[in-house]
Amino acid sequence: MTEPGAMTQRLRETCRRLLEEGKVQVVIGWGGAGRLASPTQAESPAPLSFPTQAEPHAPLSGTPAPRPVFITRAEDAEKLEWNDRCFANLTVYLTRKEVKALGKAAVVVKGCDERSLVVLEKESQIERGSLHAIGMVCEGVGTPREAKCAGCEVRVPRFADETIGEAEGAAASATAVASRLDGLMAKSPAERWAFWTAEFARCVKCYACRQVCPLCYCERCIADKNRPVAIETSASARGNFAWHITRAFHLAARCIGCGECSRACPAGIPLGLLNQSLAQATEEDFGYRPGMDPKAEPVFGNWSPADKEDFIR
Amino acid sequence: MSAIIPVAELGELVAGWIGAGKLVAAPVAVGDRLLYQQLASADQAVFDARRRPANSIKEFLFPRHEPLFRYRIEGRGIELSEVAPEEREQIVIGAKPCDAAALPILDLVFNWDFEDGFYTARRARTTVISLACAAEDEACFCTSVGLGPEDEAGSDAMLFDLGDGRFAVRAVTEKGKALFGERQAEPPAPRPGPEPKFDAARVGRYLASHFESPLWKELTLACLGCGACAYTCPTCHCFDMVDEGNAAGGVRVKNWDSCQFPLFTLHASGHNPRSVQPQRQRQRLFHKFVTYPQKFNAVLCTGCGNCERNCPAGLGVLAVLKAIDGEAMNQDAKEPVQA
Amino acid sequence: MTAQFEPKIVAYVCNWCTYLGADLAGTNRLEYPPNVRILRLPCTGRIDFNLIVKAFEMGADAVLVSGCHPGDCHYTAGNYHARRRWMLFRRLLDTLGIETERVHFAWISAAEGKKWQQVIGEITEKTRQMGPYAAYQELSEAAK
Numbered sequence: 103m104t105e106p107g108a109m110t111q112r113l114r115e116t117c118r119r120l121l122e123e124g125k126v127q128v129v130i131g132w133g134g135a136g137r138l139a140s141p142t143q144a145e146s147p148a149p150l151s152f153p154t155q156a157e158p159h160a161p162l163s164g165t166p167a168p169r170p171v172f173i174t175r176a177e178d179a180e181k182l183e184w185n186d187r188c189f190a191n192l193t194v195y196l197t198r199k200e201v202k203a204l205g206k207a208a209v210v211v212k213g214c215d216e217r218s219l220v221v222l223e224k225e226s227q228i229e230r231g232s233l234h235a236i237g238m239v240c241e242g243v244g245t246p247r248e249a250k251c252a253g254c255e256v257r258v259p260r261f262a263d264e265t266i267g268e269a270e271g272a273a274a275s276a277t278a279v280a281s282r283l284d285g286l287m288a289k290s291p292a293e294r295w296a297f298w299t300a301e302f303a304r305c306v307k308c309y310a311c312r313q314v315c316p317l318c319y320c321e322r323c324i325a326d327k328n329r330p331v332a333i334e335t336s337a338s339a340r341g342n343f344a345w346h347i348t349r350a351f352h353l354a355a356r357c358i359g360c361g362e363c364s365r366a367c368p369a370g371i372p373l374g375l376l377n378q379s380l381a382q383a384t385e386e387d388f389g390y391r392p393g394m395d396p397k398a399e400p401v402f403g404n405w406s407p408a409d410k411e412d413f414i415r
Numbered sequence: 416m417s418a419i420i421p422v423a424e425l426g427e428l429v430a431g432w433i434g435a436g437k438l439v440a441a442p443v444a445v446g447d448r449l450l451y452q453q454l455a456s457a458d459q460a461v462f463d464a465r466r467r468p469a470n471s472i473k474e475f476l477f478p479r480h481e482p483l484f485r486y487r488i489e490g491r492g493i494e495l496s497e498v499a500p501e502e503r504e505q506i507v508i509g510a511k512p513c514d515a516a517a518l519p520i521l522d523l524v525f526n527w528d529f530e531d532g533f534y535t536a537r538r539a540r541t542t543v544i545s546l547a548c549a550a551e552d553e554a555c556f557c558t559s560v561g562l563g564p565e566d567e568a569g570s571d572a573m574l575f576d577l578g579d580g581r582f583a584v585r586a587v588t589e590k591g592k593a594l595f596g597e598r599q600a601e602p603p604a605p606r607p608g609p610e611p612k613f614d615a616a617r618v619g620r621y622l623a624s625h626f627e628s629p630l631w632k633e634l635t636l637a638c639l640g641c642g643a644c645a646y647t648c649p650t651c652h653c654f655d656m657v658d659e660g661n662a663a664g665g666v667r668v669k670n671w672d673s674c675q676f677p678l679f680t681l682h683a684s685g686h687n688p689r690s691v692q693p694q695r696q697r698q699r700l701f702h703k704f705v706t707y708p709q710k711f712n713a714v715l716c717t718g719c720g721n722c723e724r725n726c727p728a729g730l731g732v733l734a735v736l737k738a739i740d741g742e743a744m745n746q747d748a749k750e751p752v753q754a
Numbered sequence: 755m756t757a758q759f760e761p762k763i764v765a766y767v768c769n770w771c772t773y774l775g776a777d778l779a780g781t782n783r784l785e786y787p788p789n790v791r792i793l794r795l796p797c798t799g800r801i802d803f804n805l806i807v808k809a810f811e812m813g814a815d816a817v818l819v820s821g822c823h824p825g826d827c828h829y830t831a832g833n834y835h836a837r838r839r840w841m842l843f844r845r846l847l848d849t850l851g852i853e854t855e856r857v858h859f860a861w862i863s864a865a866e867g868k869k870w871q872q873v874i875g876e877i878t879e880k881t882r883q884m885g886p887y888a889a890y891q892e893l894s895e896a897a898k
Binding site: 195199304 | 445450452470479636637645657659668678725727728729
């Protein structure tokens with residue numbers, strides 16, 4: 103396996119080359135040093151570090167995890183980092199008008215992030231041909247590893263325009279352990295209701311889950327519609343259920359399982375479980391896994407006479 | 416009456432308050448984080464002087480969702496009815512000093528041109544017992560905004576973790592004395608807190624003269640436009656008022672709002688003066704470091720670092736402020752500020 | 755004597771089949787329980803999943819969604835799209851612990867007045883046995 107240090111170097115070289123040759127106007131990657139730290143103050147070493155959204159399971163010391171950076175000048179390529187704390191799914195920025203205004207983009211992706219590109223293209227939100235994807239071979243993120251990393255099948259990005267890291271030796275991670283979803287579904291419906299009622303009681307409707315999701319790109323979300331109000335905005339029990347049902351179902355058969363929603367939630371609600379249950383249903387009922395096969399037809403917008411209707415009178 | 420309280424006795428005090436029908440809030444363990452929550456029982460409370468909850472205590476005085484009044488529509492008439500006000504006494508225990516210090520700052524705007532009775536009523540019946548900090552992390556910057564790990568602003572009483580399962584208590588105000596009597600422990604040797612990370616006055620000065628600056632776009636493009644920073648911030652206080660109901664009636668509510676939401680400044684005409692994220696981020700920093708100080712002589716920030724820790728893009732306010740301070744210092748070096 | 759619990763059933767029906775089927779039940783004087791509130795939409799394909807949620811929020815004890823049989827949709831494929839949506843939506847409801855036995859789906863054509871009578875009768879009786887949907891109603895109370 104290529105050492106992260108070497109991959110960071112290759113990433114920076116790639117970025118420099120792309121910008122110097124004018125192939126792209128901006129490289130969206132992870133980074134953190136440079137201008138974002140005060141140039142005249144040394145980083146004070148802290149004795150303890152609280153877990154942050156950028157590194158949810160941080161060991162108790164160390165510099166903050168790399169954050170999204172937008173490199174527009176070749177000399178800033180030094181800011182780029184690649185390590186096992188590159189959590190963010192950067193494809194979320196591809197549909198932002200502020201970022202599109204910068205010009206043709208290169209985006210650095212892990213295999214999980216890359217699945218968004220497949221869905222975004224299918225939904226005509228990006229022109230794959232006018233985007234340069236830099237794939238990073240990934241051994242997983244987080245310490246301990248994020249739940250999504252167990253059983254990962256996309257450690258080597260499949261559709262990137264160029265890939266950094268050694269593809270051989272990148273064996274699939276150990277098979278997924280019994281997931282939290284299995285545990286949840288083993289409970290009774292009443293217990294599940296109690297679980298979600300307690301979880302949603304902490305939701306403050308910050309919409310971090312929505313804003314961090316690459317597939318929540320609607321210019322005006324249905325939750326922001328107010329003539330008339332479609333989804334209550336209050337962070338009340340009823341309002342929170344209304345929002346989370348909507349968010350999960352609008353991502354049905356589209357969510358690629360990057361887990362950013364769960365990571366972003368400041369209240370620690372395991373939102374990804376809802377998406378995961380729909381992903382399971384999508385695979386069982388339709389044999390479809392969003393973002394895996396660019397040629398596969400999406401589930402919604404299509405139909406088949408063979409769709410099951412054992413639940414319909 | 417000892418000024419040193421073992422943690423078990425603290426638990427009994429809390430249980431007593433709950434038993435007496437008071438609302439008690441404290442940090443509670445939720446998964447891998449702490450969150451301030453109302454306690455159902457005293458054993459939920461976590462008194463950890465080395466950790467910071469991921470939310471703030473403002474929600475006990477400025478709830479995330481507050482019904483204002485109810486209305487029924489009968490024919491052409493409208494009948495209004497009051498929402499029964501909460502009258503129980505409230506105690507927040509284990510608050511970080513950076514959370515407590517936010518209250519005197521919020522008092523300024525909530526008592527400014529119009530007294531916000533919803534806030535002031537809760538404030539009057541709330542006692543805040545803070546827990547002085549025994550540690551800080553990279554996201555903390557209370558010392559950069561004139562506060563510190565043992566600052567008493569906003570606290571009615573303060574606890575100090577002695578590290579051996581006992582807490583020293585200092586009553587600060589009359590409310591604190593009402594709960595703890597005249598206990599006045601000598602605080603252990605004061606802790607210096609985090610090294611100052613930027614100069615708030617210098618930043619405010621620079622900001623005020625650099626409204627238009629390419630820095631904004633450069634520094635804040637990563638912002639995703641959610642409300643994680645505003646909602647976990649002890650001092651952010653924007654709100655939205657909505658009528659929730661149908662043709663028969665409903666309830667008017669006051670909910671938290673965030674200036675980072677894309678539609679925060681959307682006009683009915685369709686025009687949005689802050690239509691891109693860098694404009695919204697700029698506004699947030701201005702509000703906290705320029706406008707609020709100009710109006711109220713107080714920075715609208717206590718350096719708690721929640722924004723930094725909760726931001727899904729790792730952005731927060733600290734990173735931007737340090738960069739701006741760096742720019743400000745460069746500028747001052749070139750054009751020294753006239754005394 | 756305490757009043758028997760009368761469940762509130764909300765039925766979202768398509769204009770071209772089920773609504774006419776219900777009408778046929780009426781013209782044929784087929785009696786069915788008055789507990790159902792019928793909401794007419796052009797097609798099941800237009801029925802947003804949130805309408806089901808809204809019905810529970812507003813106090814419904816059970817919801818029926820009904821439209822034209824596959825192949826007979828007035829708009830050709832609306833009911834096929836709806837069917838796909840329902841397949842996945844039920845799973846989400848189940849994950850959340852929402853009582854899926856209170857959500858019913860049916861294909862009832864304009865000629866099936868008798869089926870309308872049967873389906874409404876069954877749902878009403880079943881819901882009466884289950885009792886009110888307290889869990890969702892409590893959410894609404896808490897929201898006030």
